[in-house]
Amino acid sequence: MANPTHIRQSDGPDLTFTEGKVFEKVFTDGMALVEETAAYLDGPGRKLSQTLPREASLTYAAWSMELTTRLMQAASWLVMQKAVQDRDMKRSDAALDKYRIRRDDPPLDASAQRGRGLPDLFLDLVERSENLYERICRLDSAIYGNGPKDTKSPVSLQLQELQRAAETGAFDPLRVWGNAK
Template sequence: MTDENTNLNGTPEAVHFAPRLATSDTFQSLFQEGMSLVEETAVYLDGDGRTEAKLLERPASLAYATESMRLTTRLMQLASWLLLQRAVNEGEMSREQAGAEKNKVRLDRLSSASTGPAWEDLPDSLKELVNRSVRLQERVVHLDQMLYQDKEQEAADTEGNPVVAQLNQLHAAFGNAG
């Protein structure tokens, strides 16, 4: 008799909590936060942000245009990922289908010039939205790695040396302790 954490040979297997996390209230909270940030940003850029941008000097105005484009792009990519994951959670698509679709989503960091004179001249509201979007992106990237990239790495590891596979799992769980 085996339980869900052992294989047919009775050998213990790693417990994968990422799929459980992705379907939990924590994901729902992350989803709501992401969608709210998209909406809040759209309202700001179409309203107060437009007014604030008109008051900026030329260098700050260019920085505003650049950062608002980066912000919008980042949020659209994050919203796409969140919607894909929600579709998986609701059974509308498989994790494999979402994995193929999410390859079109760019989660890598879009740089933001969070220092320097141009950044300092930007409206505080824009800077706050940029910072919040970067923090959200970091959380989504972390969850994405747990859900998809670690699974791909694990599949490659199980074909090789089982000791290396276990060491990689320990490294993934605890990172570099040194």
């Protein structure tokens, strides 16, 4: 028998996935991770970030923003799938490119940052969040098929511009950071 996530009907993706236990588990775990990460970043993580060495502090700030963005994208996708499940949204609408989720940028590599001054709990959250995001990207692709690969979100485009500016020397985050102190 075919995998239910790959079954399609003539009018769009099959609902089997959102009606199953796998979706409920991904939804529950994903939303719990969003809450856990938000609580950490707003509480102990915020206090701890103020005591980090300069380089670790810069990485923490950048990664916190990226982590928050990816988790919000994942949560939005999960909520949208829930709307499909509850018949509050048409499955054909959920297949539109604007609701799709895919990885445009490489994942954050928490293992490469271990031992470099970032808190282990933060790196654990990064790792778990990256795993969730990757899983949701695979599910999206399995349910709705592969969409255009060259479509980037506005946030991804701005991050690319910042990266290009930093690489060319037009923007030096370390210099800006030093002037802010």
